[in-house]
Amino acid sequence: MGASKSPSSDGETNSVKARTFTYAELLAAMQNFKAENFLGEGGFGKVYKGHLQETDEIVAIKQLDRNGCQGIREFVVEVLTLNMANHPNLVKLIGYCAEGDQRLLVYEFMQLGSLEDHLHDHRPNTKRLDWNTRMRIAAGAAKGLEYLHDKMKPPVIYRDLKCSNILLGEGYYPKLSDFGLAKVGPSGDQTHVSTRVMGTYGYCAPEYAMTGQLTFKSDIYSFGVVLLEIITGRKAIDNRKTGAEQYLVAWARPFFKDRKKFYKMADPALEGQYPVRGLYQALAIAAMCVQEEPSMRPLIADVVSALNYLASQTYDPSRVKGDGEPKSPRATGLI
Numbered sequence: 001m002g003a004s005k006s007p008s009s010d011g012e013t014n015s016v017k018a019r020t021f022t023y024a025e026l027l028a029a030m031q032n033f034k035a036e037n038f039l040g041e042g043g044f045g046k047v048y049k050g051h052l053q054e055t056d057e058i059v060a061i062k063q064l065d066r067n068g069c070q071g072i073r074e075f076v077v078e079v080l081t082l083n084m085a086n087h088p089n090l091v092k093l094i095g096y097c098a099e100g101d102q103r104l105l106v107y108e109f110m111q112l113g114s115l116e117d118h119l120h121d122h123r124p125n126t127k128r129l130d131w132n133t134r135m136r137i138a139a140g141a142a143k144g145l146e147y148l149h150d151k152m153k154p155p156v157i158y159r160d161l162k163c164s165n166i167l168l169g170e171g172y173y174p175k176l177s178d179f180g181l182a183k184v185g186p187s188g189d190q191t192h193v194s195t196r197v198m199g200t201y202g203y204c205a206p207e208y209a210m211t212g213q214l215t216f217k218s219d220i221y222s223f224g225v226v227l228l229e230i231i232t233g234r235k236a237i238d239n240r241k242t243g244a245e246q247y248l249v250a251w252a253r254p255f256f257k258d259r260k261k262f263y264k265m266a267d268p269a270l271e272g273q274y275p276v277r278g279l280y281q282a283l284a285i286a287a288m289c290v291q292e293e294p295s296m297r298p299l300i301a302d303v304v305s306a307l308n309y310l311a312s313q314t315y316d317p318s319r320v321k322g323d324g325e326p327k328s329p330r331a332t333g334l335i
Contacts, residue, residue: 017083018079018082018093018094018096019094019095019096020096020097020098021096021106022097022099023097023099023102023104025052025097026050026061026097026106028053029051029053030048030049030050030061037049037050039060039113040114044062044065044078044178044180045062045064045065047060047061048063049109050106057094058109059094059107059108059109060106060109060110061104061105061106062106062107063103063104064102064103064104066101066103074181075096075103075180077179077180077181078105078178078179079096081182082179084152085148085152087144087147087151088143089140089141089174089175089176090144090148090175090176090177091108091110091167091175091177092108092175093106093107094106094107094108108169110167110168110169110175110177111169112168112169112170112172113167114163114167115137115141115164115167115168115230116163116164118172119229120163120233129172129269130270131270131273131315132311132315133172134230134231135307135310135311135313136172136311137166137168137174137230138282138307139304139307139308139310140173140174141161141166141174141176141226142223142300142307143304144174144176145158145161145176145219145300146301146303146304148176148182148219149216149300150301154184155184155216156179156182156183156184157182157183157214157215157218157219158179158182158219158222159181159182159183159214160178160179160180160181160182160200161176161222161223162200162203162222162226162236163229163230163236165178166226183214200236202235202236202247203221203222203225203236204221204222205217205218205220205222205294206221207294208221215294217294217295217297218294219300220289220297220298220299220300220303221290221294221297223289223300223303224289224290224297225248225289225290227286227289228248228249228252228286229248231265231266231282231283231286232248232267233267233268233269233270234248234267236249252286252290256283256287259280262279262280262283263276263279265283266279273315275313275315278310278315281306281310282310285298285303285306289303
């Protein structure tokens with residue numbers, strides 16, 4: 001499996017090669033695509049749970065759909081991006097298979113599934129996410145994005161940040177996944193990267209969707225949508241609703257203009273169990289991230305600072321009546 005790799009003090013990583021698997025090894029690990037091992041499906045293809053006999057390791061194995069919307073380029077980008085990256089909030093690439101026309105990726109297994117599962121797929125007897133867990137997930141996802149933007153060399157624009165790509169491990173620890181659409185960010189005097197519009201409708205920044213001009217601030221917009229989902233429990237796009245109600249950002253904008261209505265945006269599943277000031281501050285961060293004008297959106301480092309603060313303010317509903325958390329030192333410009 002190779003030695004572990006760690007970021008150097010200047011943010012670079014000591015890269016290590018991902019392991020190469022044979023198709024036969026992965027077929028055995030998945031028990032020949034056994035139905036019980038099927039975990040889900042995305043633009044890349046199908047994902048299966050697998051057991052690597054040699055290392056006695058449970059993994060997730062993603063198989064490229066040769067007729068799918070993401071192809072060989074995305075496979076190569078994902079391998080290269082994750083092979084260079086090393087951060088606790090990015091999913092770990094264990095290895096890959098590129099044998100004949102087969103393309104598979106092998107990741108660490110995230111046993112709690114995706115953030116989307118926990119926010120929108122309410123299975124019987126599953127615990128709903130409480131406020132403290134939601135803020136920890138938001139802060140962790142922001143740290144993963146900060147690594148891509150500020151620590152990776154060259155810096156990377158994620159381009160596909162959404163709740164289904166935030167995977168949860170033990171203790172609801174979040175990790176970003178699915179880097180097939182990642183792009184190296186603009187360098188030198190460049191302000192943007194021009195590219196074919198990809199990503200997921202509802203999460204794409206409006207200027208990117210209209211012009212194909214991709215910037216780091218495009219990711220910030222997507223993060224704002226994710227943060228709104230975490231706070232409100234609503235989907236980025238919900239076709240069961242009508243008009244502006246379908247679109248989370250369009251639904252939220254009128255509320256952003258009046259702080260007195262912020263409480264109406266809280267996920268009903270929280271059952272009022274949240275700190276009022278914390279809710280206001282989290283929504284203020286989300287509102288800044290989804291600004292129409294990209295230059296008005298914050299840098300990811302500022303978002304991380306603000307969310308780290310909110311995640312550190314543990315809310316105890318049994319101890320506090322109303323908004324009883326401590327007065328906040330305004331450590332960042334966001335809250």
